[in-house]
Amino acid sequence: MASVVELLSRLVEVESVNDPSASRYVGVSEGEEVRRILKEHTGLDMELVENEGVPILLYMTGSGRPVTLFMAHFDVVPPGHGWRVTEPFKPLVLEGRLYGRGAADDKSNVAAISLALSGFEPARGTVVAAFTGDEEIGGGRGAGWLAERLRSEGLWPDYVVNGDGSMGAVITRRRxxxxxxxxxxxxxxxxxxxxxxxxxxxxxxxxxxxxxxxxxxxxxxxxxxxxxxxxxxxxxxxxxxxxxxxxxxxxxxxxxxxxxxxxxxxxxxxxxxxxxxxxxxxxxxxxxxxxxxxxxxxxxxxxxxxxxxxxxxxxxxxxxxxxxxxxxxxxxxxxxxxxxxxxxxxxxxxxxxxGGGYLYTPRSAELVRLALAINTSLGLPGEPREAAGASDSRYFSPRGSQAIDYGPLGGNIHGPDEYVYIGHLEVAVEFYRRLASTIHG
Structure with missing residues (x-):
């Protein structure tokens, strides 16, 4: 199995850009490339689904309750100008950081979740992994569609772990x-x-x-x-x-x-x-x-x-x-x-x-308590945080799912020389792995 740095580097090379101003959108070809990379490096054989042109990668294992959805997105914003350390889609490891567009937001979480769930078989309940291609342009045809599919199949998630944070903290609120x-x-x-x-x-x-x-x-x-x-x-x-x-x-x-x-x-x-x-x-x-x-x-x-x-x-x-x-x-x-x-x-x-939705999960919720305990054991913040921007958790939180956002510490998100700290990236893999094991045995 590849290291998380190797996997993330390969994912950063995929130019999965959503740029409405240039009529450029992530499509099936980018989704297939990400699917192939994940299978090659983690063994996860994900289903590629297209909804109104948006690619969604799906993986399910186990049966029954509880249902936990691990989610992230592989689309990125346009690279823009001003890159100095490296070119946007040429990942570079330098002084404990991995640089490149999407290194933090959000391919770091795609890589970490994939490795955490590789080979995992729940002793009870169902684990769903989903990686979408439209979060940066609203998420309606990705996570929004996914919410309706899971509801129609009787798999509405009890817990949603959305890998779309960058603070190394458990995020429980977004307006x-x-x-x-x-x-x-x-x-x-x-x-x-x-x-x-x-x-x-x-x-x-x-x-x-x-x-x-x-x-x-x-x-x-x-x-x-x-x-x-x-x-x-x-x-x-x-x-x-x-x-x-x-x-x-x-x-x-x-x-x-x-x-x-x-x-x-x-x-x-x-x-x-x-x-x-x-x-x-x-x-x-x-x-x-x-x-x-x-x-x-x-x-x-x-x-x-x-x-x-x-x-x-x-x-x-x-x-x-x-x-x-x-x-x-x-x-x-x-x-x-x-x-x-x-x-x-x-x-x-x-x-x-x-007004697509918000994230609001009380500190007393079971998912929050488990996540905070794991984060503390890993030497990371043991207090829940609120983040300012929106995320795809909004399609689940107002409708009853206990939801959190999480992700490794990084910087320059949506700007030049975006990066993620490699140490935090490796810790994120362990966080997701422990959380899945704690919930599903």
Missing amino acids: NAFNAVVRVKRESGEAEGVSRSVKKLGLRVRGRPTRHAAYFIPGVDTHPLLEAAALVREAGLLASSLSGEWVKSNVLPGSVELEALEPGGDGSGVYDAGLTALLASLIPLSRITPTGLLYSDYGVTATPNVYRLEGGWHEVVVDVRAMTGDRSVVEEAVARSLEESLGSRVEWEYRVEG
Whole structure:
């Protein structure tokens, strides 16, 4: 049997990239290549299933209850630029780290789970392993489809061990993700006693060095669009136009440029009353408090990350993170905020999208207690953690499965020179092996 480093190196070489912006998606050929590598290096003979073009690898052993699902994903985000240590798909071992795209997220867990389950036969219950090819683009046709298949076959998992963490900790909470789309109609206005002003504002992240919206910490990090909104709302600027480094709804803009009229001058000018009202509304909108939420270390965050002007309407997409599966409570909170801040002064509309699910498993749950005990015995954190971003656990946790996320310690996830610590990678194999043995004997 190959070492976990050898196996992971082979997996990193597979260019299983999902990149919607380039119409590039992981398909059956990448799934077959991963299946072949796993069989060659671990002996696991996994079934390759295609669902709407998405490859899913499945393996089952044993029968009856309990049912434990070990899950990970083999798709990766685009490599991007700025790699220095190695090329994205040329794995390199250097100073205790293995570098390459997917080395941490998430082929490390594919390798660790595969080796942990190789040759394992449960004394009781059923063990399911599943590796999907669409987590980075939502997971609906992979893990979402898998959830329905297991339910239809009477194999709904009692326990879900999702290998999609990178902290070497047992993750028991992740918030749900929603998009609030707010549109305000363009409306021209004129002002006297003003001067023209251009404000160039940049993102400043003090916490985790990432632009992922889930990790934004209000009061610590500085969001450039919210800073522009504060200038409009508190300093009285009248917005004329807005531009920025927009990427997508869950990525914080790197910079924003606001052209506006500033009070206190001796000139006159034309501004956009619709854009001004929209910007001013973003401050209260970023502080909404939906009701009936489960506990989260991060509370609720709402970050406006995309702006566009289309068909005479200004539109902002706000990434909302909250520990709830009820979209209506988010809709109600957004509506209350907009009614107070916009009222009837301008023409506006909104909608709330998304909300695929969340991860929330109490510390008292059997799976959490077992996982924490094993982690402690391996010299790793013995306290449960909450992670900021979403994962495929959301397709199981709200529907009754005890679920955790787990994974070896790594860094530069979704960035250049992604890596995993080899020592933690080897420990992850042992974690999964012990957990399977403890549950299934």
